[in-house]
Amino acid sequence: MWWRSVVNLHRSKNLLALTVAAADSGSSRSPISQQPAAPMGLEDTVQKAKRAAAISAVDNHIRCCTEQQVLGIGSGSTIVFAVDRLAERVKNEKLNVVCIPTSFQAEQAIVSAGLPLSKLDIHPEIDVALDGADEVDQDMNCIKGGGGCLTQEKIIASCAREFIIIADSRKDSTKLGERWDRGIPIEVIPMAYRPLQMKIEQSFGGKAALRMAARKAGPVVTDNGNFILDWKFDNLTESWKEVNTTINMMPGVVETGLFINMAQKAYFGSMTDGQVTSRGPRNMKKS
Incomplete structure (x- = not known):
């Protein structure tokens, strides 16, 4: 019947709308980045930069051989291009x-x-x-967790012989906080979020805000059923390793979005000419 076709089409449109809206639904189960949408021209440039970085990373680190390779697949909009290239190969x-x-x-x-x-x-x-990042400093320390999957991402990275970052050039910084201004995500047990806000702020200053959902009442909930604090820091004198260790030792903290001494290489797609730059700690070269 013609009306059944209309109903099915309507259901398909609703499913697509629900998928796109998932980023703001209060769950970290999001198929898209939580960054604000860029103007169309800029969005095209960003996507091209991400795609170029992803292709370089996959081509340089996934071997062409019959021996089985076990791959960790990260989260976020950049990784979609890596999966596409991997499927093609x-x-x-x-x-x-x-x-x-x-x-x-x-x-x-x-x-x-x-x-x-x-x-x-x-x-x-x-x-x-293979994974994306919100920011990478000159020592390859990373901030991750903008999409709320930091704990799983860190577990996978810790099990990998090689941990490779893929991003556009906006994520390439000299020091953390230089470009990323949304804070360091910290996944916490829900009942502990308020004491942890106070402890983090008392220990290191700044502001630890509970991440709130945009399209539901209440906070964002991770895939693990926890909350996220976004800690906006300023004027830190401690090393990132010390900060990461101290916060992780606080009861109720599940994991931080600080990835310290974990990434071996990062690929950045240029926002201007589409070229890909790769680097390890304190070195840089064209891919």
Whole structure:
């Protein structure tokens, strides 16, 4: 019947709308970045930069061989391009890979691309983990967790022989906080969020704000059922390693969005000419 076609079309549109709205629904299970939408011209430039970085990372770190490679797949808008490139290479080069996701979004991207899905129970050791970042400093320290998946992302990164960052050039900084001004995400047990706000602010200053959802009443809830504090810091004299250790020792903290001494290499797609720059700690070269 014609009316059934109309109903099915309406349901499809609603599903698409719900998927796009997930970022603001109060859950970290988001298929898109939580950054504000850029103007159309700038958005095209950003997407091209992300795609270029993702292609370089996948081509440089995923081996062309018959031996199985275990890959960690991160979260966020940049990783979508990495998954696309990986799927293309698997199809054309018959690569033998299995993919372990860091989030609900990553799992959906892997499945949609037709890539083999696995988990840490089966493959506890990972060859290469690919992920995005909110900011990367000259020592390869990273802020991650803008999308709310920091705990899973850090677990996967810690299991990987190589942890590779993919981003556009806006994320490349000399020091943390130079460009990223939304604070360091900290995943916390819900009942402890208020005492932790006070302890973090008393220990290091700044402001630790509970991340609130945009399209539901109440806070954002992670895939693990926890809350997120976004700690906006200023004038820190402590090392990031010391800060990370101190916060992680506070009862009720699940994990911080500080990734210290974890990434081996970062790929940045230029916002001007589309070129990709790669670097490790305190070095830089064209890819």
